Amino acid sequence: MSQTISLKGRLSARRSFIDGTFRLFLYLSIFISLGMIFWIVSSLWSQAGWLLSWDLLTQYPSYDIDNAGFQSPLVGSLWVVGIATLVALPTGLLTALYLEEFAGKGNKFSRLIELNIQNLAGVPAVVFGLIGLAFIVRGFVKWGFTVGSAAAVIAMLMLPVIIIVSREAIRAVPPSYREGALALGATPWQAVWRLVLPSAIPGTATGSILAVSRAIGESAPLLLLGALSFVTFNPTGLDSPFTIMPLTIFKYASDSREEFQILASAGSLILMAVLFVLNLIAIILRDIATKKRNV
Amino acid sequence: MSNELQTAATHTESLGNNQGSTEPMNEATSGPKIIDPVFTLEEVSVSYGKYVAVTGVNLQIPSNDITAFIGPSGCGKSTLIRTLNRTNDLIPGASVAGKVMYHDADLYDSKASAVEIRRRIGMVFQKPNPFPKSIYENVAFGPKVNGRPKKSELDAIVEKSLRGAALWDEVKDRLGASALGLSGGQQQRLCIARSLAVQPEVILMDEPCSALDPIATLRIEELMMELKKEYTIVIVTHNMQQAARVSTYTAFFVTEVNPLGDLRTGKLVEYDETRKIFSTPLDPRTEAYVTGKMG
Numbered sequence: 001m002s003q004t005i006s007l008k009g010r011l012s013a014r015r016s017f018i019d020g021t022f023r024l025f026l027y028l029s030i031f032i033s034l035g036m037i038f039w040i041v042s043s044l045w046s047q048a049g050w051l052l053s054w055d056l057l058t059q060y061p062s063y064d065i066d067n068a069g070f071q072s073p074l075v076g077s078l079w080v081v082g083i084a085t086l087v088a089l090p091t092g093l094l095t096a097l098y099l100e101e102f103a104g105k106g107n108k109f110s111r112l113i114e115l116n117i118q119n120l121a122g123v124p125a126v127v128f129g130l131i132g133l134a135f136i137v138r139g140f141v142k143w144g145f146t147v148g149s150a151a152a153v154i155a156m157l158m159l160p161v162i163i164i165v166s167r168e169a170i171r172a173v174p175p176s177y178r179e180g181a182l183a184l185g186a187t188p189w190q191a192v193w194r195l196v197l198p199s200a201i202p203g204t205a206t207g208s209i210l211a212v213s214r215a216i217g218e219s220a221p222l223l224l225l226g227a228l229s230f231v232t233f234n235p236t237g238l239d240s241p242f243t244i245m246p247l248t249i250f251k252y253a254s255d256s257r258e259e260f261q262i263l264a265s266a267g268s269l270i271l272m273a274v275l276f277v278l279n280l281i282a283i284i285l286r287d288i289a290t291k292k293r294n295v
Numbered sequence: 296m297s298n299e300l301q302t303a304a305t306h307t308e309s310l311g312n313n314q315g316s317t318e319p320m321n322e323a324t325s326g327p328k329i330i331d332p333v334f335t336l337e338e339v340s341v342s343y344g345k346y347v348a349v350t351g352v353n354l355q356i357p358s359n360d361i362t363a364f365i366g367p368s369g370c371g372k373s374t375l376i377r378t379l380n381r382t383n384d385l386i387p388g389a390s391v392a393g394k395v396m397y398h399d400a401d402l403y404d405s406k407a408s409a410v411e412i413r414r415r416i417g418m419v420f421q422k423p424n425p426f427p428k429s430i431y432e433n434v435a436f437g438p439k440v441n442g443r444p445k446k447s448e449l450d451a452i453v454e455k456s457l458r459g460a461a462l463w464d465e466v467k468d469r470l471g472a473s474a475l476g477l478s479g480g481q482q483q484r485l486c487i488a489r490s491l492a493v494q495p496e497v498i499l500m501d502e503p504c505s506a507l508d509p510i511a512t513l514r515i516e517e518l519m520m521e522l523k524k525e526y527t528i529v530i531v532t533h534n535m536q537q538a539a540r541v542s543t544y545t546a547f548f549v550t551e552v553n554p555l556g557d558l559r560t561g562k563l564v565e566y567d568e569t570r571k572i573f574s575t576p577l578d579p580r581t582e583a584y585v586t587g588k589m590g
């Protein structure tokens with residue numbers, strides 16, 4: 001005896017309405033975020049795309065449009081953010097490890113630290129700049145307007161974000177890894193170093209990309225640290241004076257001559273390209289790290 | 296001092312207590328007479344904060360044999376087995392009262408090292424928890440954290456352990472492949488191999504088959520019968536047939552309502568040779584449980 005079964009799904013009107021609205025909002029938000037990027041890039045491109053050439057990367061800042069370029073600010077930005085990342089990434093990761101794995105959970109002291117870190121992440125960047133100016137450029141350290149001072153401030157700026165994302169990544173490592181390692185006679189430190197840390201790296205990397213991207217576009221604190229000058233040579237070390245991309249772009253954009261405003265747009269395109277490349281490198285490194293763990 | 300006790304004393308020297316009493320303690324505990332037990336528990340209670348999970352446990356666990364803990368869920372079997380290698384130390388608020396002797400060393404002596412204890416007393420968990428590494432690296436993990444074995448030694452240990460866990464033939468051609476790609480049963484045998492690699496004396500297994508299908512379960516049971524020639528095994532199981540099939544001794548636990556409050560506390564009801572527990576139990580609750588009328 002056979003029976004005809006209809007499998008034609010029919011959602012109730014209410015359910016299909018909710019379903020459809022939700023889907024609409026999803027598409028809308030994707031459209032808005034992609035649209036914004038497309039709009040920015042395409043308007044920059046139509047304005048300044050024709051100006052892009054290797055000369056822009058080999059020439060130094062100048063008031064003479066034919067000789068004006070972005071070499072020293074580009075190198076300066078890479079120096080400052082590179083050194084800041086080298087300092088902030090391991091420090092932040094280790095701090096997060098300490099807070100997650102070793103500090104007494106829930107005791108007053110570590111709760112205080114936690115609260116502080118969350119507050120620090122919300123402090124306006126310019127405040128970090130002021131602190132840097134007072135304590136690193138002039139005060140105790142007297143490092144002057146140098147790459148070192150700037151990197152120190154940017155590292156401070158990146159630290160809270162890196163700590164917060166690393167803690168999330170560490171928290172996401174299954175406790176069963178730790179249990180398994182300890183059951184084999186590993187010390188807590190060995191369990192962390194050999195299992196928890198490698199498992200947390202992809203998550204940390206993703207979050208740190210954001211911190212680095214933000215840092216490379218950061219200008220307010222560096223304004224206070226002496227980056228707003230036409231430096232016509234590349235930094236040679238931590239004690240060099242420097243300038244950075246965002247401030248050079250700003251400088252060009254505030255020139256009344258139209259060519260310089262177009263040059264500023266070209267600089268923005270270069271900065272975006274650098275960001276894109278950095279993100280790409282970070283993603284590739286992360287994928288390599290993930291693959292290596294899963295063989 | 297008998298020869299056996301002497302070896303036991305030297306065996307446990309590095310646990311930090313070799314001046315402890317070498318008197319046999321059989322009189323103090325109920326249950327079967329066990330000669331030269333691996334574990335002797337006297338009036339053991341384990342609490343989580345103020346909540347007493349299991350209390351008043353006296354039992355002795357023989358060497359080179361399989362001892363099973365059975366009882367309804369929540370009666371403290373896992374809690375108790377975790378006190379045998381100080382895995383409970385990792386839970387904030389967990390505390391142990393009474394005496395847990397490993398040979399003649401007090402596991403909870405302030406000088407005893409939990410790390411060394413866990414090296415000697417391995418643990419296999421309910422859910423297979425291979426590390427996100429290759430099969431080879433999973434087995435090599437224990438030897439690596441416990442020293443710096445040469446590559447050739449490590450290769451030999453890995454092969455021996457995988458053979459010991461009846462997994463070698465299935466994985467010998469893909470030692471470099473991710474352990475996460477193995478089936479559940481294979482993963483659990485890998486976890487057993489992993490604990491064999493550090494040459495423990497005891498292997499604790501907390502419901503090692505509860506996440507496995509019947510065929511994989513059978514293989515683990517066969518493996519346990521093989522392993523008991525060289526290792527002391529304690530297994531928690533909710534499967535009475537399993538306890539009957541593999542174990543020589545069985546401890547039956549229940550939860551009793553605490554007379555002091557409304558909290559429930561685990562109690563050891565009866566501990567004896569498995570065949571007695573299943574054929575002629577002394578306590579009516581044991582009989583009810585093994586005949587399936589309770590639990």
Ligand SMILES: Nc1ncnc2c1ncn2[C@@H]1O[C@H](COP(=O)(O)OP(=O)(O)O)[C@@H](O)[C@H]1O
Pocket residue numbers: 343348367368369370371372373374375386561
């Ligand atoms: N980490 C923990 N914190 C607090 N209570 C716990 C914890 N683990 C287990 N318990 C409690 O201890 C009792 C015994 O649990 P458990 O040993 O897991 O039982 P079993 O393994 O016999 O099912 C249960 O009431 C359980 O809720």
Ligand SMILES: [Mg+2]
Pocket residue numbers: 372373374531
């Ligand atoms: Mg349990």
